[in-house]
Amino acid sequence: MSRDVSTLGRADSWEGVRAVVAGFGASGAAAVDNLLHLGASVHAVAEAASPSVRERAELLEVLGARIDIREGATAGLPAEPADIDVLVVSPGFRPDAPIVAAAREAGIPVWGEVELAWRLRDPAHPAPWLCVTGTNGKTTTVQMLDSILRAAGLRSVAAGNVGLPLTEAVMDPEPYDVLAVELSSFQLHYTETMAAESAAVLNLAEDHLDWYAGPSAMEDYARDKGRIYQGVQRACVYNVADPATERLVREADVVEGTRAIGFTLGTPGVGMLGVVEDILVDRAFIEERATSAAELCTLDELASSAPHFVANALAAAALARAHGISQAAVREGLRSFRPDGHRIALVAERDGVAWVDDSKATNPHAAASSLAAYEPVVWVAGGLAKGASFDDLVRTAATRLRAAVLIGRDRHVIAEALSRHAPDVPVIEVDLPETGAVGELDLMRRVVAAAAEAAQPGDTVLLAPGCASMDQFTDYAARGDAFAAAVREHVGE
Structure with a gap:
């Protein structure tokens, strides 16, 4: 007989609960670890794992978990439905994945690791969550927010889709004062009670349309993003330049008294944060907001004045100010924050070319934001487009482009958009050789050589692929590393 887990929390006994965890990445492994700690019986399944993850799996098996990592392990439920009380699913599993569909059909609760973490908060010290989602800028914004919270003397951590898995954060023996939480649409899809x-929803644009299938893909994607606002207690932060984010605020069911707070790169209205004469200002969280604004910092104090970076800073500041953080x-x-690698990072500057x-x-939205910060640009782009279109990006950026150097499986998608909307922009396709393998660095050497040939003094050669990397690189970091290494070779550093 199945056990009802709907009311279980950190203070309850999980003895006898039979949990299945699908996926064994960072969040899946954390879910297994903490479910075991609570006394549940855990069966984890995954299709593949790195050697380091397999080592973690071996340790958790010693602690009592049953772990099955092999091809086909997630093709269905690993036991009879009557023997499973809850399925905790990693965010990579689509709603129509066989194991998820089977659980839904059998009436088994399906939680994400985020939902599990919310239920496991310490009732004596339930650290509030300040949450961020959006198509682009999530990680930077959350890390900025964490930097601000720490500057205020709070014990904070960046968690969720970046940094620490949320189950580890909420189960830490030393409670946090507050959590800066990044959430993807995949994670939000599997939340129920989180509030x-x-x-903040930073922006909405086409992305992950290979995960959200069908004619309503974009609507489903936006709906999942909007789940972040459900039950919010203080502030729903939205992007004034992206009306879709404000619409999600209007549609959300929030606690009475919750405020809608906009951020804008222009002069802010009452109840907003924005920019006035190169100063980031607050007209939302001061008593005199009807007639004045409070200075937060100047553009020169930020690590970058690129528009999307400034927007991220404003969103982080809005969430912090809503929590009561001082100017x-x-x-x-914000002054002390430095972004991680591979985010608008200047690699080298030589002979007038950056x-x-x-x-x-x-994705295209992120690439468009990056392109808007530079002019003229030799644009390096391509990879796995994930079903996205590049027409709007090219139409907007056409006058900024000196040339485009295209790589990857879906480079034709970008080439076709350039042909339609920027036919005068030279396009150089760097393809793999017909025979033999080419390494990541060798490919980028060809890219850099082609870009150098096209660039003129005063230009920026910008790697902003607009695509995922896994067709040719291990991940986006490996792609950026190879680009940086090839550039340094080229300039003689």
Whole structure:
């Protein structure tokens, strides 16, 4: 007989609960570990794992988990439905994945690791969650927010889709004061009861349309993003330049008294954060907001003045201010923040040409934001397009482009968009040789050579692929590393 897990939390006994965990990445392994700690019986299944993950699996098996990592392990439920009380699914599993569909059909609760973590918060010290989602900028914004919270003297951590898995964060023996939480649409799809103190949707654009299939894919994607606002208690932060984010706020069921707070790169209205004469200002969280604005920091104090970076800073500041963080701590947190590698990172500058690595721009919206920060640009792009279109990007950026150097399986999608909307922009396709393998660095050497040939003094060669990387590289970081290494070779550093 199945056990009802709907009301179980950290203070309850999980003895006798039979949990299946699908996927054994960072969040899956954390779910297994903490379910075992609570006393549940755990059966984890996954299709593949790296050697380091397999080592973790062996340790968890010693602690009592049953772990099955092999091809076909997630093709269905690993036991009879009557013998499973809950399925905890990693975010990579689509709603129509066989194991998810089988659980739904059998009436088995399906949680994501985020939902599990929310249920396992310490009732004596339930650290509030400040949550961020959006097509682009999530990681940078959450890391900025964490920097601000730490500058205010709070014990904070970046968690969720970046940093620490949320189950590990909430189960830490030393409670956090607050969590800066990045959430993807995949993670949000599998949430039910999570309710952030404040939340932000940074932007909405085509992405992951290989995960959200069918004619309503974009609507389903936006709906999952909007789940971040459900139950919010203090502030729903939205992007004034992206009306779809404000619409999600209007549609959300929130706690009475919750405020809608906009952020804009222009002059802010009352109840917004924005920019006035190169100063980031707050007209939302001060008493005199009807007639004045409070200075947070200047553009010169940020690591980059690129528009999307400034927008991320404003969103992070809005969430922090909603939590009661002072102007001084916001300034210090933003001043001290430096983005991770492969995000608008200047690699080298030689003979008047700047070489910039934004390999993290893995969809057209992110690439468009990056392109908007530079002019003229030799654009390095391509990879796995994930079903996205590049027409809007090219139409907007056409006048900025000196040339385009295209790589990857779906480079033809970008080439066709360039042909339609920027026919005068030279296009150089760097293909793999017909025979033999080519390494990541060798491929980027060809890219850099082609870009150098096209670039003129005053240009920026920008790696902003607009695509995922796994067709030719291990991940976006490996792509950026190879680009940076090839650039340094080229300039003689």
